[in-house]
Amino acid sequence: MERGLKGIGDIFPPLAGRSPAAYARQLYDFKSGARDGRYAALMKPVVAHLTDQDIVDLTAYIVSLQP
Numbered sequence: 001m002e003r004g005l006k007g008i009g010d011i012f013p014p015l016a017g018r019s020p021a022a023y024a025r026q027l028y029d030f031k032s033g034a035r036d037g038r039y040a041a042l043m044k045p046v047v048a049h050l051t052d053q054d055i056v057d058l059t060a061y062i063v064s065l066q067p
């Protein structure tokens with residue numbers, strides 16, 4: 001997943017090429033439970049203890065990796 005953030009198969013979605021608001025929203029929704037799709041359970045422990053500031057920081061980092 002680190003290599004280009006293009007995702008793996010159809011389970012791990014690509015992260016490359018999205019807007020900052022899209023990342024922050026998804027992370028927030030996984031945490032709140034609003035996003036509860038097929039594989040959301042894999043993301044839940046990742047985001048469970050993130051603060052809003054963590055989400056902003058992660059979003060800024062991911063977006064900084066885009067070409």
Ligand code: HEM
Nearest residue numbers: 011012013014015023026027037038039040042043046058
């Ligand atoms: C800090 C680390 C991580 C960040 C920032 C992150 C970020 C994201 C984001 C933004 C999405 C939504 C993508 C979309 O809307 O298409 C997502 C989905 C997903 N992530 Fe992560 N992720 C992280 C770690 C992980 C780890 C460690 C795993 C596996 C154990 C994982 C597995 C998945 C899966 C399976 C989905 C799709 C969930 C679904 O189908 O609803 N992620 N991730």
